[in-house]
Amino acid sequence: MAVVIDTLKSDNRPRHPEKAHRPDQPIQRKPDWIRVKAPGSPAWAETNRIVKAEGLVTVCEEAGCPNIGECWEKKHATFMIMGDTCTRACAFCNVKTGMPGALDADEPAKIATAVAKLGLHHVVITSVDRDDLDDGGAEHFAQVIRAIRARSPGTTIEVLTPDFLRKDGALEVVVAARPDVFNHNLETVASKYLKVRPGARYFHSIRLLQRVKELDATIFTKSGIMVGLGEERNEVLQLMDDLRSADVDFLTVGQYLQPTKKHHPVIDFITPDAFKGYETIAYTKGFLLVSATPLTRSSHHAGDDFAKLKAARLGKLGR
Ligand code: SF4
Numbered sequence: 001m002a003v004v005i006d007t008l009k010s011d012n013r014p015r016h017p018e019k020a021h022r023p024d025q026p027i028q029r030k031p032d033w034i035r036v037k038a039p040g041s042p043a044w045a046e047t048n049r050i051v052k053a054e055g056l057v058t059v060c061e062e063a064g065c066p067n068i069g070e071c072w073e074k075k076h077a078t079f080m081i082m083g084d085t086c087t088r089a090c091a092f093c094n095v096k097t098g099m100p101g102a103l104d105a106d107e108p109a110k111i112a113t114a115v116a117k118l119g120l121h122h123v124v125i126t127s128v129d130r131d132d133l134d135d136g137g138a139e140h141f142a143q144v145i146r147a148i149r150a151r152s153p154g155t156t157i158e159v160l161t162p163d164f165l166r167k168d169g170a171l172e173v174v175v176a177a178r179p180d181v182f183n184h185n186l187e188t189v190a191s192k193y194l195k196v197r198p199g200a201r202y203f204h205s206i207r208l209l210q211r212v213k214e215l216d217a218t219i220f221t222k223s224g225i226m227v228g229l230g231e232e233r234n235e236v237l238q239l240m241d242d243l244r245s246a247d248v249d250f251l252t253v254g255q256y257l258q259p260t261k262k263h264h265p266v267i268d269f270i271t272p273d274a275f276k277g278y279e280t281i282a283y284t285k286g287f288l289l290v291s292a293t294p295l296t297r298s299s300h301h302a303g304d305d306f307a308k309l310k311a312a313r314l315g316k317l318g319r
Contacts, residue, residue, distance in 0.1 A: 013098070015096050016260075017098065018089040019091075019263070020262065022262050024261040025258065025261055025262070025264070026261070026265070027258050027260075027261060027266075028266050033271070034257075036066045036069060037070045037073070039072060041069075041073045043073045043074070043075065044069060044072040047072040047073075047075050047118065050118055051077055051114065054110045054113055054117075055110060057081075058077045058079055058080055059078045059079075059095070059126050059299070060072065062080055062094065063093065063094050063259075064094045064259050066257065066295060067300050071299075075118045075119070075120065076120075076302070077114075078125075078160075078298075078299040078302075079123070079124070079125050079126070080095075080126050081111065081126070081127045081140060081141070081144055082127045082128055082130050082137045082140055083100040083101055083104075083128055085099070085101070085128060086128035086129050087100065087132055088129040088131065088199040089199065090187070090198070090199070090200075091198075092187065092188075092226060092256060092263060092264050093259075093263075094260070094263070095128060099132065100132065107144065108143040108146070108147035108148075112144075112147040112148045112151040115148050115155055116151050120152070120155055121155060121303055122156045122180075122306050123148060123155055123156075123157055124159075124160060124183075125144055125145070125157065125158070125159050125160070126299070127140075127161065127162060128162075129199070130162070131165075134167070135164075135167055136162060136164040136167040137162070138164060138170035138171070138173040138174050139173055141161065141173075141174045142173050142174055142176065142177035145174075145179055156180040156303075157179045157181075158179060158180060158183060158222075158299070158302055159174060159179045159181070159182055160184070160185065160299065163184065163200050163204055163205050164208070165201065171208060171211055171212070171215075175215045175216055175219065178219070179219060180219065180220065180306065181219070181250075181306060181309070182209075182219050182222070183222040183224070183250075183298055184212075185298055186223050186225050186243070187226060188231060189225070189235035189236060189238070190235070191231070191235060192229055192230065192231060195264070196264060206242050207246070209221050209223055209246045209247075209248050210245075210246035210247065213246070213248075220249045220250060220288075220309050221249050223243055223248050223250075224253065224297075226256035227255060228266050228267060228268050228270050229256050229264060229267055230267035230268075233274075237281060240287075249287065249289065249309060249313075250288060250290070250291075251282050251289075251290050251291075252290075252298055253279075253293075253296060254293065254294065254296035254297050255269060255294040269294075270294065272294060275292045275296075276292070279292040288313060288316065289308055289312055291305065
């Protein structure tokens with residue numbers, strides 16, 4: 001596992017020190033079908049104000065998500081807990097890397113306050129990887145879930161977790177807090193792991209999702225990948241089968257976009273028709289819900305998708 005230790009602690013350290021020595025990879029111009037809403041509307045500004053007032057970190061900002069204009073206008077922000085610094089060094093990710101600080105014991109209450117102020121019916125909570133913590137941050141995840149439930153009992157909760165690799169018992173702590181949706185992203189196909197997601201193990205992630213269902217079959221499970229990293233179509237279809245073997249309910253597929261010259265290059269821009277093809281095949285393989293478009297992201301339209309998931313499950317049960 002690649003754990004990055006930050007010993008410099010200087011203000012002018014690079015955001016991704018482990019990538020600083022890498023050769024530049026030119027950033028390709030985006031095709032016409034990738035167009036997003038610019039941020040800046042009054043509703044976007046209100047979301048921004050609440051996030052900043054509570055001192056919270058969002059993956060929308062840290063990952064440079066292209067959908068932030070659209071999502072924040074609808075007050076959909078995805079909170080990133082346990083700091084803004086990740087102990088992994090994935091080749092696709094724009095979140096800062098290094099050695100994170102101590103956990104903020106007040107964070108669960110702050111998140112619960114922001115969820116209440118934003119009036120969220122459905123909230124997505126994700127985190128940086130915290131390989132430095134004995135439980136990978138599982139108990140902190142559970143505390144955040146409990147704090148939101150106590151303050152906003154009608155809000156449904158989706159977690160997007162790290163893999164808790166080699167942290168025995170961590171997953172069970174999060175599942176016991178009973179999120180409504182448990183998301184863990186595979187990110188890419190198995191053959192790309194060493195280059196794209198070197199600290200993770202493909203089959204560990206599959207097994208984690210399977211274990212969630214074994215522990216509590218009422219929790220919806222979800223996983224997502226990026227395409228355009230050089231994967232073969234057949235590898236994506238194999239990944240779908242692997243996720244279905246783990247009884248995963250919901251698959252998201254989106255176009256990878258390169259954050260900086262030091263990140264993994266975009267190998268190809270997948271056409272909207274090819275995304276539609278992935279969606280059709282995924283449904284035939286038995287997923288309850290599939291979102292496959294160039295701008296699909298794990299948490300994009302998560303609230304609407306939760307309603308669709310519930311309806312699809314009831315439909316399957318014949319109710
Ligand atoms: S898609 Fe997710 S990460 Fe991107 S802006 Fe929307 S809520 Fe934030």
